[in-house]
Amino acid sequence: MQRRQFAAAALAAAGLPALRPRAARAATRLEIGLGGAFTTIDPHFFHATPNHTVAMHIFERLVDRSPDGRLVPGLAESWRLVNDTLWEMKLRPNVKFHDGGDFTADDVAFTFERAPNVPNSPGGFGTFLRTVSRLEVVDPLTIRIHTQQPAPDLLPNLTYVGIVSRRVGQGATTADYNAGKAAIGTGPYRFLSFTPGNRVDLERFEGWWGPRQPWDGVVLRLLSNPAARTAALLSGDVQVIDTPSVSDLPRLREDPRASISSVSGIRVMYLVPDFSREGESPHVLGNNGQPLPANPFRDRRVREALSIAIQRTALAERVMLNTAAPTGQWMPEGSYSYAPEVRVPELDVNRARRLLAEAGLGQGFRLTLHTPNDRYPNDARLAQAVAQMWTRIGVQTSVEALPWSTYLGRGQRQEFSMALWGWGSPTFEAGYMLTNCLASYDRERNQGSYNYGRYSNPELDRVIFEAVEQMDSGRREALLIKAVERAVSDLPMIPLLMLENLWATRKDVTLSARRDERTLAMDVRPA
Template sequence: MKTSSTATLPIQWRVTPLAALVATLMATTPLQAQTLRWAAQNDVLTLDPHSQNHTTTTAILQHSYEGLTRYTRDYKVEGALATEWKSISPTQIRFLLRKGVRFHDGSPFTADDVVFSFGRIKSPTSTMQAYVAGVSEVKKIDSHTVDFLLSAPNPILTRTLVDFRIMSKAWAEKNKTTAPPNVANKEETFATRNSLGTGPYRITGWQPEQRITLVANPDWWDKANASNAKEVLYSPIKSDQTRMAALLSGEVDLVTDVPTQDVGKLRNDARLKVVEGNEVRTIFIAMDLGQDELRNSTAKGNPFKDKRVRQALSLAIDRAGIQKAIMRGLSQPAALMVPPGANGYNKELDQVAKADPERARALLAEAGYAQGFELPFNCPNNRYVNDEEICQALVAMWARIGVKAKLQTESFSTFTPKIQGFQFQFHLYGWGVPTYDALYVLQSLARTRAGGADGNYNYFRLSDARLDTLIDDIKTEIEPVKRNALINAALTRIRDEVFFIPIHYQVRPWAMKKNISTLHRSDDKPEARLTTLGP
C-alpha cells in the first residue's frame, strides 16, 4: 500500500491518510465565538459547482462540495471522496469511494452521484470541463467503485479531479437542475442559489454582493480534523478603502484582496499580520484574433491578425513601471502565459522585453497603421489586484504609439457573461493554474475551440494548427522530460507569435488579525481546513 502523495497516476493502490484539517474565514456582524469573518473584493458568480470556472466561486464552493481528490499543504494529491485508486490499464483508472459519507441532507454518497456529476460537468453549458479533460466515461462498478475510462493516458488526472466536485444526483433531479444553466444567456436554476454537498460546511445563505454564510457540518466524514471555526461569513467588499476600514476596525478578521498601497502600513500594525506569496496566475491582454472586422473601431479590418500590431501593443507596455508604480513591487513582469510554480514554467523563456514605444510605432506603420486607430478596451474593476489602475496605465501607454483604447470598466459579475458571449475584442484578463500544470492554461485558452475542454475558455478565436498539435501531444505524454519539452515549445510559440500579451504574475498578500493562523495558498483559495482561530 502506498500513500498518494504525488500527482502522477498510480501503478499500485494508493491509500491516502486524512489530512490535518483546520478552518476559517469571515463577515460583517459583531464577532461571534468561533466565527471567522472573511472579506475580499468580488463575489461568487453562482453556487453551482459545475457552472463557472472562477476562482472566488470555486474557493467558496470547495467548503461545501468535495472532489474525489484534494491537495495537501504542499500541493500534493491525496484522497477526499475517494480513498484509493489504481491503474487497471493506462486508460482505465479505478477509484474506491469513501464509505459512510453523507450529503448535507443526510442522504448517502454513492457511485451514482459520481457518474451523474460527470455527465453534468460535461454539459455544453459548463465552463468546468477542463477538470475532466480526457475522460470519456465514468462507469459504475458497484455502489462505491467507479472506473474512469480515458481517451488516452492522462499524466495529471488526479490533479484535475481536485476541482471535479460531486453533486447529489437525487437532489439535482428533485430540483430540476440536472445541467448547469447557460450563464451567457443569464439563465439560472435551483443550484445557482442553493447548494448540497458533502463538505465541512453547509452554505446557508447567499445575498449577492453582500454576504455568504456557511456553518460547520457536524456530520462531516473528516470531523476528527474539523476546524474550530463553526461559522464562516464571507463579505464581498469592492471598495479598497471600505475593505481595509473593515479590517482595521475589527469588523472582519481576514482580507485576501489587500491593496498594494496598504501592505506596508498593515505590516506595521501590531494588531495584524500579513502573509504573502506568489500566486499561480498570469494577468494578460487578450485580443480577438478571428474576426475579419473589429466592431466600433476606426481600424480597417482586424489589426490583431497582424503579428506586428500585437508586437507593437506589447512593446508599448512598461511592465517594470507597472510593477513599481501600480503594484508597488507585488508582481513579477511576465513574458509567458504559465507562471512560476506551475509545471512547465521555464525561467529561461521568461525574458521580458523592455518598453520600446519607438519600435512599437514603427511596427504599426509597417502593418499599415501609421496613424494608429481607436477601439474599445474592456476591463474588470474588482477581480484582479489593481485591475482598473493597470488598465488606465495601459491606455496611456498605448496612446503614445497612436492606439486610442477607449476604456470601459465594470464588475466581474457582469464582465464574465460578456466574455462568454464573445462580446469583447480587446480586454484584460487573468488565468490561474489550479492543477499546477501548464496544460490547464494551454488547453483552456490556446487550443482551438473544439468542444469539451479544448478551448473552453478560448473566447479570443485563437486557432493555430501547430499549437493544437503540441497541446494534443502534451495531454497524453507520460514521460516528464519529453512532456516538458512539448510545453516549452508551446509556450515559445505563444510568446513569439504574441497570441496573448502577458503583463505580470500576481503576488497575493493576505492580511488578518493576529489570532488567525492560515496557510497562504498560491491558487488564491483560502481553505477553512488550513486555518485556525486563536483566542
C-alpha cells in the same frame, strides 16, 4: 442548604478557592471578506475562483490540493493508473452527506453526468472532464475512469469537480442549489443561506469525516471595494480578507491588529486581442474617428508592437507596488513546464513604431481597452497604465472599466477589441492555459472554452494536444515547453505580470496561504 452552597462552604472551610460556575462555551464564528464576486452555490455552473471558494466549503472533490499545491486524497482515498486510458479509484468509506445520506460511487457517476451539462452555464465544467469517455461503477466504493486518450492531467482537473448527491441533485436546477434545496454536500460546512451580491452563511457539519473544524459558523461576505475590505478588517467586522489593496499594505503591515500572509501565485494578468473578425473590430477607429476597415490585431506585427511598448517592470513596481513580477509567459519561473528561453519582452518604443509603420499603421489608430474594475487586484489601474504606454507609440488608447458581472458576459460574446483578463493555472502546468485559453474554440470537444479572442492555430493545437496526452512526465514537460514557445512566438495573448497572492488577517487568527488563491475557512485557525 443547597448543594452548591454546601460545596462552597466546605471548600472555604478547607481553605480552597470557591468553584466558579462553568461558562458556556463561546460560539466561534469566522467572517471572511472576499473581493471577487461569487455568483452561485451550484458547484458546476460557472468556473471562477470566487465560486470555487464558496463551493469548496460545501462540496468535496475526489482529489484535493494542499495549500502549497500538492495533490492529496479527497473523497478518493487512493488511485492507480491501470493503463494509459484507465484510472481506478478507491472511495473514502463512511462519508455522509449533510442530510445524512451515504456517499457512494453512484454519486460520483451522477456528478460526472451533470457537471458538463448544466443548462445556461456561462463557463461550465466540461473542460475538466474533457478526456473522460465513461465512468464505471465497480462497487459502492470503487470507480474506474475510462479516458478517450492518455490523460496525465486528469487528477489535477478532478480537483475542480465538486461531488453532489444523486438523490438530491437529480432534476435539481442551479436555482435549487442557490436556494439551498439542493446544496447538500459532504464538506466540512453546510449551507444556511445565500444572499446574491452579499453573503453566504454556513455552519459546521458535525458529521464530517475529517478533523473537527474550529468554527461553529462561517460567513463569506462580498466586499468588492478594496478600501471597504481593509476597513472591515481593522474594525473587526471580518477576521480575514483576500486581495488587500496594494496601496493599503504599508498601513496593514504597521497596524498591530493585522497580519499579512502571502505566497507566490499562479495567476497571470494578460491582454487578449480580437481575432474573431477580419473586417472592422468594434472598438478600433482610425484617427479620423471612422472604423478601420481591417482588424489590425490579426497582423502579428501590430501585436508585437503593442507588447514591446509595455514597460512591465514599471507595472510591477509602480502599479502593483512589487506584488507582481513581469512575465512573458503564464507559469512562474522554476515551475514545471516553465519555458526558460521565453524572456520578458523588453521595452522598445522605436521598434514598436517601426512595426506599426510596416503594418500600414504608421499614423497610429484609436483603441478602447476594456477591463474589469472589481475582479483582480488593481485591474483598472493596470489597464490605465497600459493605455498610457500604448498612447506613446501612437495608439490612442482609452479605457472602459466595467463591473465583473457585466464584463464577463460581454467578453464571452467577443464584444471587446482588446481586453484585460487574469488566468490561474491550478493544475500547476502550462497545459491548463494552453487547452482552455489558446487552443481553437471547440464547444463539442470542450477545448478553448476560455479563448475569448477566438484565436485559432491548427499547428499550435496539434502541439498542445500532443503535449497534454503524453504520460511520461519528463517528455510531457519538454512538449509543453515547446508548445509555450510556439504560442508565445505568435502572440495570441500579451502576458504582463504574475501576481503574488495576498491576504490580511486579524492577529487572533492564522491563515495558511494557498497558491491557488482560494480563501478557505479550513485554512484558518485561531491564533
